Amino acid sequence: MASTDAAHFRLSVLNPGGRDLEQYFDEPVGPEAPGHPPTNLHAFAACTGGSFHRTTKNAIEEKRPILLVLRGNFRTTERALTECKAAQRTVAVALKESGLHQIAEQLRDPKRLARFIRTVTHVDGCIATTPEAAEIFRRVRPERDPATVAFIPTPYPLTDGAWKFSVPPGEQRGIFIGTREWDVPSRNHFAGLLLAREICVASGEPVTVFNLDGRKGEKLLGELNFPPGKLRIHGQREPFAKYLREIAKHKIVLQLDRSRVPGQVAGDALLARTICVGGDGAIDRLVFDNYCGEGRTTGEIKALALELLKNTAQRAKAIVETQRRAAERMSFQSGQNQLAFFFNRLATEPVGTQPNLPSIPK
Numbered sequence: 001m002a003s004t005d006a007a008h009f010r011l012s013v014l015n016p017g018g019r020d021l022e023q024y025f026d027e028p029v030g031p032e033a034p035g036h037p038p039t040n041l042h043a044f045a046a047c048t049g050g051s052f053h054r055t056t057k058n059a060i061e062e063k064r065p066i067l068l069v070l071r072g073n074f075r076t077t078e079r080a081l082t083e084c085k086a087a088q089r090t091v092a093v094a095l096k097e098s099g100l101h102q103i104a105e106q107l108r109d110p111k112r113l114a115r116f117i118r119t120v121t122h123v124d125g126c127i128a129t130t131p132e133a134a135e136i137f138r139r140v141r142p143e144r145d146p147a148t149v150a151f152i153p154t155p156y157p158l159t160d161g162a163w164k165f166s167v168p169p170g171e172q173r174g175i176f177i178g179t180r181e182w183d184v185p186s187r188n189h190f191a192g193l194l195l196a197r198e199i200c201v202a203s204g205e206p207v208t209v210f211n212l213d214g215r216k217g218e219k220l221l222g223e224l225n226f227p228p229g230k231l232r233i234h235g236q237r238e239p240f241a242k243y244l245r246e247i248a249k250h251k252i253v254l255q256l257d258r259s260r261v262p263g264q265v266a267g268d269a270l271l272a273r274t275i276c277v278g279g280d281g282a283i284d285r286l287v288f289d290n291y292c293g294e295g296r297t298t299g300e301i302k303a304l305a306l307e308l309l310k311n312t313a314q315r316a317k318a319i320v321e322t323q324r325r326a327a328e329r330m331s332f333q334s335g336q337n338q339l340a341f342f343f344n345r346l347a348t349e350p351v352g353t354q355p356n357l358p359s360i361p362k
Contacts, residue, residue, distance in 0.1 A: 009340035011050040013041055014059040015069040015096070016080040023052040030162040031241035038157055038332075039240075040264065041069060041094060044127075047155045047332035048339060056080040060087045065343040067127060071096040074115035081119055090347050092125040098133045099261035101186045116140075125346045127339075129154050129262035130282045150342045153282050154262050155335025156270055158327050165244040166273035169251075169316040174206040174232075175199060175305070176247050178255035178265035178276065182213065182220060188256035191298070192278070193224055196254055199302060200230050203309045208232045208250060248272035251315060252308050255279045256293060256301070270326050275318050277305050287326045291318070 020036050025046040029038050038046030044067055045052045053059040056079075059066055066089050070077050077093070084091045095103065107113045120126060120140045125148040128134035134151040141149070157163040175196050179189045196207045207226065211217035211233050221233060238246070247253060253269040253276045263281025266288055270276075276284060277291045278301045284292040291304050308315045328334065 006337045006340035009048055009336060010064050011045055011048040011067055011339055012059045012062040012064045013045040013052045013067045014080060015054050016056055017076040018054045025049055028160055037240045043155045047335035056083045060084060065090040068093045069096050073112050078115050078119050081123060090124050090343060092127050093123045094127045095133055098130050099259040100132055101259050127152050130260055132260045152338045153286060153330045155330050155332050156267050158331045163271055165248040165271055167248045169312050172251045174208060174250050176250040176253045177209040178253045179257055180210045180212055186259040188258055192256040195298060197224055197226055199305050203306055205309050206230045206232060210234045244272050250274055252277050252305055254305060273319055275308055286329055287322050
């Protein structure tokens with residue numbers, strides 16, 4: 001598809017029965033704007049200047065291709081697909097929660113699994129925000145053309161100056177912990193905090209963590225015995241823009257997440273113009289592959305973190321390089337081009353190979 005055609009492509013994202021309000025992205029959305037920020041699945045609507053719906057009727061009336069969100073017990077998704085196909089809309093599906101632990105949790109119920117298989121089998125195509133989710137989609141629909149499944153990483157408004165949350169590398173301080181879920185084993189939050197404590201002792205850099213578990217979380221953090229004055233705890237959720245400004249103050253974002261998620265922590269680090277170290281999400285592997293946890297021991301991750309913390313010039317160079325790669329692979333313009341190509345292919349005979357789609361290094 002020509003770039004001029006892609007520039008006119010608009011997508012309606014439908015989360016049937018979801019909590020998020022209807023939202024239209026005809027104009028760029030700034031970080032202080034009301035409504036959902038243009039991240040996660042909202043980003044697929046935002047990067048195309050499209051719309052986000054929770055009512056099937058409204059999505060159909062847009063007369064655009066539809067990205068249908070697989071959520072909950074999939075009953076409302078299956079019903080919405082029937083209505084969209086009756087209206088002759090081109091429809092692809094995407095999982096709302098696509099970490100491996102989240103997929104396993106959703107599909108352990110037989111009825112929910114049956115709905116998932118029926119929906120994925122009969123839809124026109126599938127968009128996955130991780131390579132692992134793409135593999136699951138392809139295996140569920142073995143009789144369908146594999147080109148009707150695409151891995152498209154979550155796009156971010158990286159070239160929009162309003163979303164540039166940056167602090168000069170020489171003014172950044174400390175380590176920001178990207179995870180905060182004690183009760184999800186694959187997040188490895190405890191192990192990440194232990195590693196952060198070790199790096200803190202070796203480097204003298206302070207550590208910042210968000211605790212949303214109240215008194216219980218405070219007690220857990222207290223048991224880790226960080227050096228006095230070196231652990232800074234935020235005790236409540238903050239508006240997204242304020243949260244990004246907090247991340248931007250730090251030299252690195254550290255995590256040991258092994259959930260194979262899309263990589264929101266890494267995406268937030270990109271908006272904050274810092275470096276994400278140690279994760280294994282799709283964005284970590286695409287953009288921060290020199291610093292991610294893929295194929296690396298905890299000792300190797302520690303060494304990478306320490307070098308970034310002490311070497312301002314290397315960190316500044318890494319920020320420039322990761323920003324360049326992210327702009328090429330997961331900017332809003334890149335996302336719009338990939339979505340336009342994919343949906344155009346669904347609406348016609350699938351031929352050829354989709355150009356310039358990101359691939360995860362092995």
